[in-house]
Amino acid sequence: MKKPNSKIDLTQKVITIKGLTKAFDDYEVLKGVDLDLYKGENLVVLGRSGTGKSVLIKIISGLLRPDSGLVNVLGQDVDKLTPKQLDALRLKIGFSFQNSALYDSMTVKENLEFPLIRHSKEMSARDRDRIIDIVLEAVGLSQTVNQMPSELSGGQRKRIGIARTLILRPEIMLYDEPTAGLDPITSQDINNLINEVQRRFNTSSIIITHDLTCAKAVGDRVVMLLDGQFQRQGTFEEVFDTEDERVKAFYNYNFTE
Numbered sequence: 001m002k003k004p005n006s007k008i009d010l011t012q013k014v015i016t017i018k019g020l021t022k023a024f025d026d027y028e029v030l031k032g033v034d035l036d037l038y039k040g041e042n043l044v045v046l047g048r049s050g051t052g053k054s055v056l057i058k059i060i061s062g063l064l065r066p067d068s069g070l071v072n073v074l075g076q077d078v079d080k081l082t083p084k085q086l087d088a089l090r091l092k093i094g095f096s097f098q099n100s101a102l103y104d105s106m107t108v109k110e111n112l113e114f115p116l117i118r119h120s121k122e123m124s125a126r127d128r129d130r131i132i133d134i135v136l137e138a139v140g141l142s143q144t145v146n147q148m149p150s151e152l153s154g155g156q157r158k159r160i161g162i163a164r165t166l167i168l169r170p171e172i173m174l175y176d177e178p179t180a181g182l183d184p185i186t187s188q189d190i191n192n193l194i195n196e197v198q199r200r201f202n203t204s205s206i207i208i209t210h211d212l213t214c215a216k217a218v219g220d221r222v223v224m225l226l227d228g229q230f231q232r233q234g235t236f237e238e239v240f241d242t243e244d245e246r247v248k249a250f251y252n253y254n255f256t257e
């Protein structure tokens with residue numbers, strides 16, 4: 001289990017969600033979700049396939065609109081922002097998607113340079129190189145700078161994807177299934193990296209996963225989405241200390257199959 005983290009600032013919320021609902025046609029996916037993410041915290045969101053975890057992340061990042069409820073990110077109500085304000089807010093959020101989506105025709109360096117050239121137009125090439133060195137060193141892959149994505153392993157590509165997300169120094173990181181498709185040892189490396197990113201860059205993160213080993217390793221707090229609401233919240237142990245059959249089934253599937 002992860003040790004208690006004294007760097008979390010419980011006086012500062014970076015995300016506040018209250019009474020969030022979202023339906024597609026007559027299918028209610030989120031039925032009144034409440035959620036706080038504190039400064040410096042790693043929050044794990046667990047839930048079976050199709051329970052609305054990705055919908056939640058899309059609403060937080062303004063890609064989908066809620067039907068009702070409050071979604072406040074870094075002090076701003078996402079629903080009230082103009083497209084320009086939303087773009088500015090999104091730059092403070094780093095997305096690490098399942099298929100880390102590197103550009104195959106670009107080297108690692110070019111992949112990392114791309115967001116800097118796009119969003120920090122005034123930055124000199126020397127400063128860009130310096131920042132690329134910092135994030136590559138942070139993910140432990142300085143030696144890959146001139147390699148092509150096709151020359152990297154799945155775990156390395158995932159790391160470079162995280163480095164590319166970090167390059168704009170986001171305040172919030174959203175990890176969608178960070179260990180999906182990776183072997184247990186590589187998964188452990190990614191879990192360590194998520195904790196390292198938290199320590200080193202003081203990010204606040206939401207980690208969506210089915211992988212309970214990941215949840216245990218990275219989560220300062222864990223929430224479980226069941227029937228459209230967060231029905232379990234706490235440390236990993238607290239969430240699974242229940243007689244609720246739905247929660248027990250989730251645990252048994254992960255640890256006894």
Ligand SMILES: Nc1ncnc2c1ncn2[C@@H]1O[C@H](COP(=O)(O)OP(=O)(O)OP(=O)(O)O)[C@@H](O)[C@H]1O
Pocket residue numbers: 024029047048049050051052053054055056
């Ligand atoms: N744009 C959309 N239009 C219609 N239905 C959608 C849309 N986006 C999501 N849904 C539906 O909402 C439900 C929740 O989807 P979501 O992708 O959030 O699940 P999830 O919990 O992330 O699952 P998984 O773990 O498999 O990725 C699904 O039934 C999905 O079909």
